Amino acid sequence: MPGKLKAKIVAGRHLPVMDRASDLTDAFVEVKFGNTTFKTDVYPKSLNPQWNSEWFKFEVDDEDLQDEPLQITVLDHDTYSANDAIGKVYIDIDPLLSSEAATVISGWFPIYDTIHGIRGEINVLVKVDLFNDLNRFRQSSCGVKFFCTTSIPRCYRAALVHGFVEELVVNEDPEYQWIDRIRTPRASNEARQRLISLMSGELQRKIGLKVLEMGGNAVVGYLQCFDLEGESGLVVRAIGTACTLDKLIPGSEIKESPLAHGCRSSHNSPVHSACSSQRLSHSQNFSVSVPTLVFTEGGSPRICEFPFFTLTCFPPGFLVHIGGVVSARSVKLLDRIHNPDEPETRDAWWEEIRQEIKSHAKALGCHAVVGYSESTTICEEVCILSASGTAAMLNPRFMREGSVCVYSRFDDASPPSCGFCHIPYDEFNMPFPAQLTYCYHCRRQKVPDVLFTTIDLPAEAAVTGKGCLIQARLCRTKKKAQGEVNATAISNLLPFMEYELHTQLMNKLKLRCMNALFGLRIQISVGENMLLGLASATGVYLSALPAPGGIQIAGKTPSDLSYDQHISTMQKRINDTIAMNKELYNIHPPECIEEVVGSPIPDRQRSRLFRSTSESSDELSELDLSHGKKDAFVLEIDDTDAVEDIQSLLTDAPMPAGFYSCNTEVMPGIYNWTSGLQMFTSVRVYRLNNANLTNQGLNKIFTDLCENLLKSLYFKLRSMIPCCLCHLNFTVAVPEEELIQVRRHTPKNTSPILFIFPINILIKLCVFVCFPGSGENEEQLQFSMELCGESTSSNNQPTAKPSVSSVDYGSFADRCSTWLELLRLKAHTIRRGSVKTTSSSERCSPLPEVRSRSLRSTRSLPCGAPVTVVKMTPLSFLPRTRIVKYLGIINMFFIRETTSLREEGGVSGFLHSFIAEVFAMVRAHVAALGGNAVVSYSMKECVFMENPNKNQAQCLINVSGDAVIFVRESDQEAIPPLITCGQTSTTGADGTT
């Protein structure tokens, strides 16, 4: 009996009126955990009941503690008929199980009903007493910490990175059980919510066990997903990176790892190289154990078979080289999961894909995959499993002696700002055709001309100018088919889609005069009769890589004069755009003295993306588009595809002044963050009414949709200028036909031309954005302006390299002038004098470690605000603040259903209030844990279904994130300077104050 859970129901407020006669409610509460239920007394005739109950005590196994949520139901007592449920609160008590996280959950929780939404609030107190469990065969894994954050959490130090952990559990979906025919929608929704809550608890526990087995104490980059496979069941799966984390004690470097480091599991004995502090000047010491890196021989260590890391952000020096993006997709037909306890098929599927990824990485000369993620898209019985990551070489210094030291090319002297760009593979035996040059930074190692990755831009990377969001969008029609045929059709289409997406990305990258992509995320979703591909990434100009050549258009039939003219106007437009973009993103690369050395291999255009579909090899040879020209990327516009490409190239609308956007955590080239932060979610559903659209037509529509969404965002956020949309995360889905069939349109909503075929496609986009560098009022704007002047100045000499410094100076001057222009526009009071060009030794990083010189904090909320303000952000940090404590993972699943869609304001009104409710519930849970922010927040799932004929709609949302406590930089000034995992910028701060 290793745990005692105690709960106390204090009070309720704003309850709904349940008794029409008296306009009051006789409320009482049921508290349930596992199979035990307690009840409070009925508090008669009040909308603000004060139960002040005794402590309800549950004596349970810690296994149950991990799996089960605490379930609180508020009911209205009725003497004559059955008691009416007002709503429920599910509390995940996992954060209480770790000694370092929260100790008590206490606060107001929204009472949630799947039909009515939030109905009042309830004040609850929850505590857990854990007894020591010495049972070695235990099934629980209490105490293992989980983080959604894909970097080492800010107030921890990674003593060891053990590697990849994964697990999946399956069950039948309650929605598809026979009993669903007779129970109420509310009961069905609640069964589903409860089941998923249970399954994610179980999943976490199992992953925790694996971590313990590996000798770790935490999972970083924890990514949990649901596959709603419909008839064939419900899959909850998760991946993460097992680590041993040490909590950093402010001011000291004492280790207090709860788990003995020497203890390893017997079968894969990882070597824990002690952190070599001489290597890194940082306190963030780092070592890694990758037990089965390249050589998987000997036994079958199930756990660490894959040297994958779900992290996207690493301590300096950890990444040695980056090979490129590796991705694998596989199309599967779903069948019923017969034995939920042995989900072998699903496991085998993923195993297959991971093997492929591993072999791709190997082909790129890399032994590890970083920034790894997995996803699925399901349409009826067809399921596409995808995995992607970045092949990389990690610092062999941290690895077992003798195992991976084959990489003799690793150079100690390789400068950190360019080392990761150097190729990891053998230049004479390249896995794909590439154009190599000597590194523009150190001039010693070879670099490719373009680099695609799924990770965040390393903090130490030297960048010219600013970055920007680059998207490739693609639609492909396919015939409606069933089963096997359908799956084959899809898998035939996939390689072409990947190829085209890649070409688009490449073109857009060139058009912006950039040479690297970070945070690449390619999403392919499948619908009844179309496939959608959306690739998003942040483009940057890496100083170490060669300048990208322009784009040249060539026609194959140069006989026609008007045709030539057409081509030349097109060429001119492209050149103009490139020139304009150079200005826009401040890209002024050093006029390269000479092309040092050409590649030993003939110049050819090549694919950086390493695909795994069977066709990939043919594909690679197919894309030999080059005309032997050295620096120009040639597009032939003979085929319609190319015309389409060019069209899409040129139709991308430029961002309005003052806006920046990227899909990575921080915007490359911007260092002047304020603590102003806003997070939003936007969902759009479009209906395509025209059944017989061509590929081009669809492409155009899809591109327009994405562009419109962005435009709309810029407009809505115009008051926040200057601001940066970070972590812009698009999700596309093509809802199933069956949902659409049931709906018929009132002519009012459909445009007359397309009314003839009022059935087809819904496209859904979810966007999460946060934007630092924004202000709410004039004064704040001034503040941010001033800072920007200062921090850019301190950015002046970021590196010791003189050549780079001069480059930066140019961009710095430019940056200053644009900022000054904005200054003049927005805040006349700023004097030019505030922009000082004092030199400083370090770059002012956008990370919160930058010491705040916050002179006037304008965000002074009137004190005594009764509700804690909880910030939410998809970033892993809050600019200009410091996270002092991680309180535990937030992983919540909600279902909302309505049978009065029109009355709730139609689909938009329904979803708007649901999302607002989800936000409210996340905030309430964080506040109850004692936190004031959620970092690494993401909305994993947002499934929407409607039936306007019946006036019904249903929506499922899954959100996750890390609850934290943060303090503003200014608040912690008193605390002695502690760890800085980015650059220490004390000097920078001093220099500019």
Add this chain to the structure above:
Amino acid sequence: MSVELDVFVVNTTIMDEEVYQLWLDGYTGLGHNINQLTHIDILDTVIHQSYESCYLSAPSSVNDAVKVRMEGGVLEGCEASAEVLHSDTMDQYRTFQMCERLLHSPVKLANQLLFQIPPHRQVMLIERYYAFDSVFVREVLGKKLSKGTKKDLDDVSAKTGVTLKSCRRQFDNFKRVFKVVEELKGPLVENIRQHFLLSDKLARDYAAIVFFANNRFETGKKKLHYLTFQDFAFCAGQLISNWTVGALDNMVEDMDVDLEKEFLQDLKELKILITDRDLLDQHKSLVCTALRGKTKAFNEMEANFKNLSRGLVNIAAKLTNTKEVRDFFIDLVEKFIEPCRSDKWTAGDMRLYLTHYTNSAHVLDTFKHQVVWDRYMGVIKSCILKMYHD
């Protein structure tokens, strides 16, 4: 291709004040529909709201607001289309609609969890929501805040040019405040401020509205048209602080909404000033002596003294009758202000006359009701001075 669903939700709620004002002003393009709805007797306002939100779900419904915003030049400097503007307007309108329920009891807005709104924005939301158009309030001032009045709001809307939706919101606000304070003890203004978190100025205005509605003062007569809401609000403030039960120091368990019965009873005693011939003459001569040579209108004052005095004292004497209370303002205008105006008194004349008229009564030997007289005339004097304009 059509947009089926389009939402944008933020963690810390963004609100455009300009759009909020448009929403409050009822720019929805709904006016027509609601007009028809009013004829059906809808008992529950909730039904109203659901109808409105259902119309809002139709893309055409915010067109008015979009048009106004476009004309206002929002799009200048942004590369945005009307479509974008429409989507933005819809998002904001939905947010406001969801907030509206909370705005009905502003205290809830502070500790609700659904929207994270910074406190200063909350203050703005509440203040604007409870703000009203003076043209509109002038129409319903003193009327019973009943369903009957509400049904006539479309006429008011047509007359004032305020949209029906806005009229309805303002009317419901009046009614809501009225209902809440009606049963509360303690000072009226303070109660309103505490329960609705309004600024002092707005709380005072609401106190006036509640007071007028409760006593059903007639304000709609043609002769009173020249008076603004602020004139009435001032008078209401005077009446509340001097003539109600709570007016005298005993703030313990009083009601500011009703005039003090005993005081009204006592006012009857003032009749002696006009019924007793000697007293009347004596009063007149005292006033005339004081005024002689100080004003051009002296002759008219002297000639009209008895009429004017009768007028004022009769008003006082009649106040015991609730029906007559309603005519308080019309009486003041008819019996006093109009005669003076036709004699071309200046505001200075008026002040001079009323001061001496009040003070002279103290000198009258046989007049024993000095306290009541002061309490009565103090209010009358300031009311008349406020009301004496064109």
